[in-house]
């Protein structure tokens with residue numbers, strides 16, 4: 555029976571651990587830095603919209619606990635706003651709805667269920683030497699959470715040139731009391747030269763006490779007019795800042811929906827930035843032992859493309875299928891490379907290209923956005939491209955957007971801090 559160790563209990567590590575536990579032919583140990591209770595009493599970590607293909611994977615694996623309770627997000631309303639007026643835009647319907655459930659809710663429930671099902675869970679913040687020492691006791695170690703020192707074991711992927719610093723400064727707020735969107739769609743407002751404001755409904759709260767809320771995500775161009783959030787502010791202070799920005803920059807019809815809003819809880823906000831980074835999927839520990847990377851460790855993108863959680867879940871299912879399908883191993887470097895490549899080619903790399911094209915749209919992408927205003931079928935297809943980024947090549951075959959691994963602004967492959 556192969557012995558598998560998974561480091562990190564998030565979007566990738568948890569479904570992977572559940573799948574391996576369910577397969578009685580694998581012994582699995584899950585190592586993470588916080589308990590379900592600590593996750594629940596912490597702050598929000600994402601906005602985690604998931605698209606149908608991702609939700610299908612979770613549902614089929616018995617992990618779709620919120621299928622009937624999480625609000626359906628039926629499409630995307632894209633708008634370009636100048637001086638509070640919409641100057642361009644389209645609304646695209648998704649073929650099937652997307653959903654978002656607070657990662658605190660999801661991770662806490664999955665950690666508890668893993669323990670209840672007899673899973674081996676260790677709560678510890680592993681140093682690199684500790685991981686190296688204990689990896690000798692396992693046939694396979696999968697790293698789905700990388701500290702700075704552990705990330706250094708995974709070489710940067712030389713095929714990619716990504717910006718060497720965050721493209722946006724982020725502020726997330728989970729809110730009660732927001733008037734729902736009349737069309738059940740998410741909103742993506744582009745403020746030229748300033749950033750984006752993204753909003754959609756979600757589910758939050760401790761497992762068993764979930765309730766609907768609205769999520770707001772500010773994607774601020776660094777140093778720009780909406781890059782104002784205090785990294786040390788309280789949730790209430792951040793909401794006061796956010797409310798002022800909505801009144802100043804958003805069309806009145808949209809800003810009015812937030813007049814009676816308040817934060818869902820004291821951990822309902824997050825301020826920070828994501829430095830994009832593409833790494834090779836096989837890392838090497840100081841002892842020379844190879845480890846397999848998954849999720850953000852290998853492909854970390856700005857949240858503006860709404861891809862990272864989807865990407866991590868697909869990675870979990872691809873990896874679990876490979877392990878269950880090959881119980882004898884050996885899980886050596888060649889096996890790891892062969893296991894990661896289909897996920898990278900089918901899911902992660904198209905998602906990264908899509909995200910970079912959204913944040914710094916090249917001319918052909920801008921032309922598509924303009925054309926979608928008068929073409930509802932194109933608008934629907936663009937909305938669905940969030941759900942299946944590999945479809946982007948349908949629109950842009952032969953163009954820079956379809957092929958390039960060198961989009962997204964600064965052409966500098968120097969390391970960004972993990």
Ligand SMILES: Cc1cc2nc3c(=O)[nH]c(=O)nc-3n(C[C@H](O)[C@H](O)[C@H](O)COP(=O)(O)OP(=O)(O)OC[C@H]3O[C@@H](n4cnc5c(N)ncnc54)[C@H](O)[C@@H]3O)c2cc1C
Nearest residue numbers: 562563564565566600601603699849850857861862863864
């Ligand atoms: C503001 C924001 C909004 C986002 N919105 C979206 C979106 O709408 N859609 C989307 O698809 N993606 C979104 N993402 C990205 C998405 O959240 C991540 O890509 C996804 O969670 C990555 O999954 P993962 O399993 O790689 O890592 P994570 O989900 O981050 O899981 C890592 C786990 O490791 C644990 N851990 C931490 N330190 C240690 C340690 N030292 N030792 C052991 N364990 C440790 C953590 O507790 C955590 O549970 C967003 C991200 C941000 C920041």
